[in-house]
Amino acid sequence: MTMSAPALELRAVEKRFGATSILRGVSLSVGVGERHAVIGPNGAGKSTLFNLVSGRLAPTSGSIRLHGTEIAGAPPYAINRRGLSRSFQVTNIFPRLSVFENIRCAVLWSLGYRYSFLRPIDGLGDVREKAERTLERIRMTARRDTPAGVLTYAEQRALEIGVTIAGDANVLLLDEPTAGMSRAEADAAVDLIRTVSDGRTLVIVEHDMSVVFDLADRISVLVYGEIIATDTPARIRANAAVQTAYLGTACHA
């Protein structure tokens, strides 16, 4: 790990399922502290890209480096321990656990408790404080003891982000965090994402273009498994190739 290493660096990453090529040589570099959005039409491979980076899938070939360390093919928990945390497009929480327990499970490793079964969890003050702080940040303190499975959709999305940020990962991957939300809910979610990603590296997949242009420092456009452009929001908006390939046709803007 060197000072100059980007937070996340992908080189010629390919993913094939049988004969089908989903990602065809993706290269991407995200600097430390950058907010980076990945956009592209449905089926472009955005979710596959996240699955490769977070360890849910192993790439067929290519290199993925997190702060200079190769992580391609490593299991999710190993990547998470190195400081990368992700959220899911379809809410992926612990439905029978309370909101507080959801968050608490997500802070344990970061505080060094590993596979501890000799100390009562309620006695761990640092765990409780960190979980309470995370609850405040996602504004869910009032829902502390509610089972996650009975929360409203927007609340579950907020909890999803809470579980993702609770362990203080310095690289966050958010997969369509505002999908299915009303305008007001999405605005609140963007505010939340802006606060929680402050001082961290953020990679976000999002269909809502107002969210993307509002939040991102740079944008990558993924079309049919290839990145056709990476640039600032203003230049992406003006890019003719992007317009024909994506913005003009998909019409989310």
Add this chain to the structure above:
Amino acid sequence: MTRGGAEVAVAGAMPHRERAPALRRHAAWWLAALALLALPYLPGLASDFARSLLTQMGIAAVFALSYNVLFGQTGLLSFGHAVYFGLGGYAALHLLRFINQGLPVPLPFVPIAGALGGLLFGILFGAVTTRRAGTIFALISLGVGELVYAATFMLPGLFGGEEGITASRTRAPLLLGIDFGSQLSMYYLVVAWGLLAAVLMYAFARTPVGRLCNAVRDNPERVEFVGYDPQRIRFIAFAVAGLFAGLAGGLSAINYEIVSADAVGAQRSGTVLVMTYIGGARHFAGPVLGAITITWLQIGLSGYTTAWLLYLGLFFIAVILFVPGGLAGLLLMHVPLVKAPGFVRLLGTYALATVPAVIATAGLVVLIEMSYRLATQPELGTRMRLLGIPVDASTAASWTGALAALILGFVVFRATWPTVAAAFERVQAASPSRSRLPPS
């Protein structure tokens, strides 16, 4: 903030409470300990038969609690948990045999050998079987169960085959002058180890790994993305469950002074699953309730009727269909309602519905008993007394009467149900549980 009655009992969703003084916080444990100490002196329980029944209930409770570390806590459905009970039993019995030959270890320590045996084999088999969850895990557990059962016949020197191996629990050095010859002292030994095991399992559920077991049960994939390997969590839960199953097996070994192949068999694995499910896997005390109920059915009911297994099966099916939360779930559903207006009326409707339910059940029992008598014990004749009523299985009147009771009772029972449901909903709506929620 609203909360359904059933969710209050969800493990892991316990409301946060300010820490009360230790004595009050542990009041339930102290009460349970006192009750267990007094139990064998209560009227009707002061006989060797009753004390033996209580002892077996205690052993079954430890076994079922250990099963729930897998099932309720970690979401692992095992069809082979008796392996760890049985192998723990063999370990304890072998130690007891060495003690019989002069090894200076007092009897109360023998169950430790059972626990270590269960732990050892839990680690051994768990390392392989917990690599997968869900259906694959369930099937592998079944395979391991059959494998170990077969091994007990292939290694007669160690396991004694079908006859099993025996030892004497009285030929051991005394500790504090107790010789454990009586059923009463055996009962107290089970209470001591059982309470310790229950406290430890309760505490385990409240450690970081214990909570992560709940998380693995709910969503193993997400666990991987918060830094934990769900395989490792499952493995730890499996080893812990093996340890306490082995302890129960060790207690059983010294209680009966014999361990045979059926201790590791599929039937015992099935029984512990039934106990845990009927008692209620979502609450810590559920498996204990299930163990008490099923042991009573096994030992109490089998003295009255040869059809007891059929009743057990019917009971199991009824619980699965109508009381998915088990007995503990059923009881806990009513706890927040006790102080609500209309609760007494609710109990009244229960009593009302119970009358036709009892009549229908009585009709069913008579039908089953007459069928059983004709099919399996024709040599005893067709006349019998059921629940004090003389019945003759050769007369049409007996059959039509029983059938009529079953049908009529069932129809009336169904007719009372809307009244019961309405009363329940009214009490739940008026329940003060909303205002009793802990401060956030």
